[in-house]
Amino acid sequence: MTAIPTNSTIDSLGLSVAQKSTASTQGELGQDDFLLLMTTQLRNQDPTQPMDNGAFLGQLAQFSTVSGIQEMQAGFADLANSLYTNQALLGSSLVGRKVLIPATTVTLAEQGTIQGQLPADAGPDTRIRILDAAGQPVRTLAPTRTENGMSFTWDGLDANGERLAPGDYRVETVGTAGNYAPGIALEMEVSSVSLGRTGQALRLNLANGQSVELTQVQQIR
Structure with missing residues (x-):
């Protein structure tokens, strides 16, 4: 049988069910919400039929994918700002030419x-x-x-x-x-x-x- 994480183990990771997510108040799920749902699921699973390792790793992979997409979006935003700055510098050099x-x-x-x-x-x-x-x-x-x-x-x-x-x-x-x-x-x-x-x-x-x-x-x- 797969071991069920105890409350003390989860709490030691700084993951409390009482934690509130600011993203949920905005009508969308963020990283904190995803992690809170996963830990809540671990706490309330059926002891006779605990989550197997494959399902747990699958959820971790989903969490990693969401995190990677958010980082990629932030990178694209930084790139767009950089291109806009370069465009402004190029434009200013053309005035009077x-x-x-x-x-x-x-x-x-x-x-x-x-x-x-x-x-x-x-x-x-x-x-x-x-x-x-x-x-x-x-x-x-x-x-x-x-x-x-x-x-x-x-x-x-x-x-x-x-x-x-x-x-x-x-x-x-x-x-x-x-x-x-x-x-x-x-x-x-x-x-x-x-x-x-x-x-x-x-x-x-x-x-x-x-x-x-x-x-x-x-x-x-």
């Missing part, structure tokens, strides 16, 4: 310039055309081939060399096949960042009022 993102509309600042890039598969006859808010072409540029593709810089002047007014302008590409847009990327300045929560990505708030996810950034300058 310029990023290259896919776009076809850009805001020209006072005395400002606009820089952009095309992918490497853009044809050699590709040209960049700048249009004003009314859709009228004001300048055509020939991009320069670089290691990362084809880049261009618009100095804010029209075809006659006169400074254009600040505002929004559209950028499109022109080739032998007509108008097409093979992945134009324009340079934008980051004015602030919004930290993502619950799986959301870090968002960059640009100087022209746009908001994009960090995953859309092709280059940080």
Whole structure:
């Protein structure tokens, strides 16, 4: 017959039936509740049919599993907080920097310039055309081939060399096949960042009022 633990043995472990669990007042079972139920079961079992060793070890294994899950949840919470902190540090370092993102509309600042890039598969006859808010072409540029593709810089002047007014302008590409847009990327300045929560990505708030996810950034300058 399997020995039945005595009250003195249980009490020596610091496990009293009179112990109260704070978790039960919250409507859920915690480690203390689980251990209290197990020790109460040991005290009140039938002496003629005591719990066998296999059942006892099974309950201990369940208790160990519950404890491990709680520790894992705490570890995930610590990891989430660490990732959030790293996201905040990364976001703060991007404020004031310029990023290259896919776009076809850009805001020209006072005395400002606009820089952009095309992918490497853009044809050699590709040209960049700048249009004003009314859709009228004001300048055509020939991009320069670089290691990362084809880049261009618009100095804010029209075809006659006169400074254009600040505002929004559209950028499109022109080739032998007509108008097409093979992945134009324009340079934008980051004015602030919004930290993502619950799986959301870090968002960059640009100087022209746009908001994009960090995953859309092709280059940080």
